[in-house]
Amino acid sequence: MVLSEDELSILKNLGKAGRRIPAGRDLVYQGQSDKVAYILNSGWAFSYKLLQDGQRQILDFEVPGDFLGLRSILLNMSDHGIEAVTDIEVTELHIDELLEIFSQSPRLMLAVLWAASRDDAMIVEHLIDVGRRSATERMAHYLMELGLRLELVGMADRSGFACPLTQYLLADAVGLSAVHVNRVLRELRENGLLTFRDGCVRFDDYVELSRFAQFDETYLDHSGPRFRQSFLAGLGNLREAG
Amino acid sequence: MVLSEDELSILKNLGKAGRRIPAGRDLVYQGQSDKVAYILNSGWAFSYKLLQDGQRQILDFEVPGDFLGLRSILLNMSDHGIEAVTDIEVTELHIDELLEIFSQSPRLMLAVLWAASRDDAMIVEHLIDVGRRSATERMAHYLMELGLRLELVGMADRSGFACPLTQYLLADAVGLSAVHVNRVLRELRENGLLTFRDGCVRFDDYVELSRFAQFDETYLDHSGPRFRQSFLAGLGNLREAG
């Protein structure tokens, strides 16, 4: 599902004209209670959870076009923080406004639910990454996933993409040490699979890389939420119950 | 949120009078396209994904009272299989019927969304398990989570619970080898934290165990989805768009 220009402009006109956050700053703090949503217009960010002992697990990187804070809106998720990787520009959407918009444009709501669904599928895939794949496969798989997501917004193709992530960030995302991330990237480079250098990821052999990482892209390719008449009628009735 | 007896009986009366599946049999095959949902009335099951190389990652165990196949209904998730651990008895809910019920009982739909939300939070926590915790912490955390879930349906307390899982299944769930699961369980037992034996988990020192595993139970304790008037109106309008 791709939103029309009209629909995107609805969202953009609605929010504050574009809030800017500098690199390294938190957009949302873990534990923050006022719920807001954002559309990431430019730059990269990531959502994370802090453990009691100070370790950090990055749940997902966010790239331009992504919705941030979905879980906070649709569901009562355990909370997490969001931090800017680069300078970013976001459109801030207050929930009330957003919900109002949904009532006017069901397609927009479908888009958001679709995004939430994809986020969920990605978390599952990351679970498999850290649970069942070697460090090298894991890194390859992760970077291919990022590439495909960026491809959808025209920021990547099968030859590679610009990537502002540090090896420390990648380490926190895939559950490795930064040192080992470096070794793994070298191995991938020396095997002619992919090159991570100077802020760019280059796929040196996409086909072979795909085989090596067991990358099955179908989990990113959903056709949209599945709703039917009676379900929607039920949702309507929630007005009295919610 | 706890469903009333009336509401549970609505669900139970609706489905086939209780389908039985023997231990070890698949309830849902990975790749199966006809979408159905189930309520697990008795016995244990688990959802899993198979990798191309034959490895298996268990996404979650399901205990009595759980909804199965939620992701298939609400969202277009990447598909996964569901297998029975013990003999199980399920109530099969066809989506159409289920959606019809939702329109009559908004509370039921809230319950289902709440369950989906909790599933999501658990997957995130499992991601942290395998990414950031040692084998021993991971196992302790996982068994405490299971205990708390079972407590909600009266099948566990702070002293322990009956657990039909084999060490092989635990291994596939937490991303360890079966051999190492055994060693880890021995370590927990010798340290006086918990005992896994004869199909039972006994918490020998719940407080100390909780500290050791960094177990923060708030992620399991949601108050229900967060909806408002305008949002629900929007959902109603989806009738024309879905």
Added chain:
DNA sequence: CGGAGGGTTGATTCCCCTCAAAATCAGTGG
């Protein structure tokens, strides 16, 4: 009785972590 599934333990291997130290690079200010 024999076989299968599950549990337990030991020996060995290896993947990845930790610690440590260069090398490179981007700013920053004198």
Added chain:
DNA sequence: CCACTGATTTTGAGGGGAATCAACCCTCCG
């Protein structure tokens, strides 16, 4: 222009946690 600083990348050495391989035990069951 250059010294200084901090962040990042790179590489090496050593250690440890978990996998693998390989037994052996037990119980259950046809």
